[in-house]
Amino acid sequence: MKKKLLAIMLTAAMAVTTITACGGNTGSSTGGSDATQNVSNPNAKYNVGVCQLVQHPALDAATEGFTAALRDSLGEDVNITIQNAAGDSATCATITNTFVSDGVDLIMANATPALQAAVSSTGDIPIVGTSVTDYATALELDSWNGKTGINVTGTSDLAPLAEQAAMLKDIFPASTYKNVGILYCAAEANSKYQAEEITKELTEMGYAVSDYTFSDTNDVAAVTTNACQNCDVIYIPTDNTAASCTETIDSVARPAGVPIVAGEEGICKVCGTVTLSINYYDIGYAAGEMAVQILKDGKDPKDMEIGFAKNVTKEFNPEICSALGITVPDDYKEIAKD
Amino acid sequence: MDITSLFAALPGNIAQGIIWGVMALGVYLTFRVLNIADLTVDGSFATGGAVTVVLITNGVPVPVAILVAVLAGALAGLCTGILHTVLGIPDILAGILSQIALYSINLDIMSGCANMAVNVMKYKLLLSLRNVPGAILVSLIFVVVIIALMYWYLGTEQGSALRSTGNNPAMSRAQGININMMKVIALSLSNALVALSGGLIAQYQGFADINMGRGAIVIGLAAVIIGEVIGNAIFKKKMNFVLRLSFVVIGAIIYYIVIGIVLWLHMPTNDLKLFTAIIVAIFLAVPYLKGTANNSFRKAAKRGAGK
Secondary structure (H helix, E strand, O other), X not given: OHHHHHHHHHHHHHHHHHXXXXXXXXXXXXXXXXXXXXXXXXXXXXXXXXXXOOOOHHHHHHHHHHHHHHHXXXXXXXXXXXXXXXXXXXXXXXXXHHHHHHOOOEEEEEOHHHHHHHHHHOOOOOEEEEEEOOHHHHOOOOOOOOOOOOOEEEEEOOOOHHHHHHHHHHHOOOOOOOEEEEEEEOOOHHHHXXXXXXXXXXXXXXXXXXXXXXXXXXHHHHHHHHHHHHOOEEEEOOOHHHHOOHHHHHHHHHHHOOOEEEOOHHHHHHHOOEEEEOOHHHHHHHHHHHHHHHHHHXXXXXXXXXXXXXXXXXXXXXXXXXXXOOOOOOOOEEOOOO | OOHHHHHHHHHHHHHHHHHHHHHHHHHHHHHHHOOOOOOOHHHHHXXXXXHHHHHHHOOOOHHHHHHHHHHHHHXXXXXXXXXXXXXXXXXXXXXXXXXXXXXXXXXXXXXXXXXXXXXXXXXXXXXXXXXHHHHHHHHHHHHHHHHHHHHHHHHOHHHHHHHXXXXXXXXXXXXXXXXXXXXXXXXXXXXXXXXXXXXXXXXHHOEEEOXXXXXXXXXXXXXXXXXXXXXXXXXXXXXXXXXXXXXXXXXXXXXXXXXXXXXXXXXXXXXXXHHHHHHHHHHHHHHHHHHHHOOHHHHHHHHHHHX
16 A cells, blocks of 8 residues: 555656646746747648757757748748757657657758657658758768758758868968867767868868867867877867867967867857858758748658758957967958857 | 647657666666666667667678677676776776776777768668567567566576675675676676667667767666566565566656656756656655655654653
């Protein structure tokens, strides 16, 4: 009898925790953009599920762009359900499975594991990805012609690497800056891909390129110190771990006098000298426009080419550039301080 | 907030729960039988996934890939066991060391990639999200076979020695049991099961990720404890060993159903980890507090005070 009572108590405790935590959602919706989007409209023509891998400024911006594009074209005709896996890749599978069993009309997968889970869940429901760097690797496709050939399309967050290499060459010529170090987190598939691609470009331009990888935030300082000792200039791709450790990197690299070229604006703002940056809101918005074409115009995702960021801006960090005595050409825009 | 959508998603949650149940059985072996909270599992779970995906994508037949993953997991457990018994490192720390080491090893297994896909359309996978009823069936077969094997093994002479090591190491040593050997065996077997679970999950979700094992130990403990509390409540004293093992898997299923409910309620997933920790803490604390409340000394004190 007592045990039964205990079981009932525990179940009640679980229920209460669930409900209080749920109540927290409506109370504190300031942090996420999703709270208002989840209000369902019973008359909506389309249901769209968004699975985002983790809370991250870039991914949040992409999701925001995506929902904005859907709202702009379809207005109240679309229900958007946003779910965030909080960095747990197994939860992506739970989320996409829920979308499939709900029978949504389209799944938007934000980041690589979300896309892989979505593709594992369904072969029929159209899937639009964003913030995925390389679709061929993410989906393990043998041949690549710009389209996936399956129920998947979307936009890539690949930074324009050839242009970034050219920018590095303009400002830090190989004659004085011979050794380039590429600094990134070994655990991020996207960063590894970018490092490989830009290494090809830079080696062709006559630089000696070497990789400096850290495994998590704890060894960033040590790896950066090592890179500063051996390199004349450092390149950091769009790496999430590096992005969260920019202060650490800056406090090592600036005293050492080693300039950093960053793959995106957020990193450049704190520790970089120059960058060519892409805008995650834009690639999210472009993915949203593709979703509209699929839902409204009946286009087939397997015939749609993967989109890339169209607008890139050359930017520089005035504080670090003047500290290191680097002058940049006039067409570079000053990065706005927060 | 339609209740039907919750039920529609249920089979998927159940399948995921059963597969994690394999992992929870491994955790049961160390946490309950051996009385060690082995943190290696966060690493060996991803090892299982990584080995499976790398082998499958290189054309190795799926059963062989799974078998190698199981051996890799056992090897990871062996390392923890050696760190603990031969080198005298405390068990928690030995597990943490293996877990950290496995992070690098897992990256090396996947040749430096943090995430590797295994495309369900290209390989004959044992189970996949594409076919949820099939996944439930396959994982259920695995679970039944594993429970049968565990039941048989823990009844053998070596299995009994293993259980007694967990119950009372000093007495077991006095009886001539090599308790260090028993610990190493249990850690290897446990991590073999965890790696098997990782290999199945990787196929189910279509990829292996370097972070896929993060927090796995908490899910394992949650499953063991939720299952125990519920099993004891239903069967009371009639709870036998097979039921105990079955309820570990049921605990994992309940855990994933709760996750499904959390998602269905659109509860902020930022708080998911906190929520999990609170549930596990409650399930761990309540039986203990109840035990102290029923303590005979306290009862005697109460009687004494009443006089």
